[in-house]
Amino acid sequence: MPRILDGNRVRDEIKSELKPRIAALAALGRPPGLAVVLVGHNPASEIYVRNKIKTCHDLGIYSESIKPPDSISTEELLAIVDELNARADIDGILVQLPLPKQVDSKRILMAISPSKDVDGFHPFNVGALVAGLPAPRACTPAGIIELLKRNAIPISGARAVVVGRSDIVGKPVAMLLLHEHATVTICHSKTPDLAGVCREADILVAAIGRAAMVTGEFIKFGATVIDVGTNHIADRERVARIFRNSPERLAAFDKKGSLLVGDVDPIDVVEKAGAYSPVPGGVGPLTIAMLMVNTVASAERRTGIC
Numbered sequence: 001m002p003r004i005l006d007g008n009r010v011r012d013e014i015k016s017e018l019k020p021r022i023a024a025l026a027a028l029g030r031p032p033g034l035a036v037v038l039v040g041h042n043p044a045s046e047i048y049v050r051n052k053i054k055t056c057h058d059l060g061i062y063s064e065s066i067k068p069p070d071s072i073s074t075e076e077l078l079a080i081v082d083e084l085n086a087r088a089d090i091d092g093i094l095v096q097l098p099l100p101k102q103v104d105s106k107r108i109l110m111a112i113s114p115s116k117d118v119d120g121f122h123p124f125n126v127g128a129l130v131a132g133l134p135a136p137r138a139c140t141p142a143g144i145i146e147l148l149k150r151n152a153i154p155i156s157g158a159r160a161v162v163v164g165r166s167d168i169v170g171k172p173v174a175m176l177l178l179h180e181h182a183t184v185t186i187c188h189s190k191t192p193d194l195a196g197v198c199r200e201a202d203i204l205v206a207a208i209g210r211a212a213m214v215t216g217e218f219i220k221f222g223a224t225v226i227d228v229g230t231n232h233i234a235d236r237e238r239v240a241r242i243f244r245n246s247p248e249r250l251a252a253f254d255k256k257g258s259l260l261v262g263d264v265d266p267i268d269v270v271e272k273a274g275a276y277s278p279v280p281g282g283v284g285p286l287t288i289a290m291l292m293v294n295t296v297a298s299a300e301r302r303t304g305i306c
């Protein structure tokens with residue numbers, strides 16, 4: 001059995017470490033403030049945003065959610081961002097992605113003040129990441145590094161393979177692993193012999209967005225496997241196939257009508273990995289924890305505490 005990299009435990013550690021920092025800001029009469037903009041009614045985004053707001057509430061971070069309709073234009077959303085940029089009580093601005101088709105997402109992300117960009121998506125902060133300068137880091141990638149470090153998984157000198165080249169996970173996590181002295185390969189759907197490249201990995205990060213695509217033939221025996229996938233599967237036969245007819249998983253599916261499945265085959269990974277982050281309960285909880293870290297750090301910078 002591989003070691004389970006428990007994201008909930010690491011999240012709780014990070015939250016505990018934030019509490020005195022938040023108390024110090026509150027004592028100055030200036031608690032950290034996060035604004036989350038959620039456009040429309042994407043059900044997955046609604047759940048993510050609800051969890052972000054709840055975590056703020058638990059920690060004593062001021063938060064507000066702004067919920068414009070699906071029909072919003074780029075100009076209207078830019079006006080909302082501008083207003084939030086100008087607010088003294090708001091330290092972090094997060095515009096939940098994806099945005100509706102008519103909205104120019106890149107323009108929106110570039111309009112967020114880099115000092116309030118708690119997602120780390122602004123090109124200024126992406127540049128700082130590449131240059132190794134201090135700046136907010138993208139939350140899921142930063143969470144992956146915390147999960148590895150706090151479980152004493154060696155990164156320096158390791159062969160790391162990242163499957164997926166998104167701006168949100170693949171590219172930034174590759175850069176963070178490189179800064180930690182891993183030898184990093186980024187691969188994707190057009191990589192020849194994808195399974196063979198993945199089998200070279202001591203640390204394999206699966207961030208492709210395709211349920212259970214990373215099967216046993218992708219995994220070197222004893223590797224650390226980080227599953228970033230969050231695929232909601234509503235097809236019972238597919239769930240049965242992925243979980244080899246597990247009665248527990250099928251009962252869970254029947255109760256909810258869908259099941260959350262990562263990008264890694266959940267049965268194969270148990271047979272081959274030395275350590276792995278499960279879905280749910282692995283990387284997921286850390287994305288929100290790192291958003292809280294970025295928000296508190298932004299408040300500290302903006303109030304001059306550090």
Ligand code: GUN
Nearest residue numbers: 094095096097098119139
């Ligand atoms: N949608 C999925 N993940 C994220 C994230 O980390 N930040 C934002 N803003 N939107 C997302």
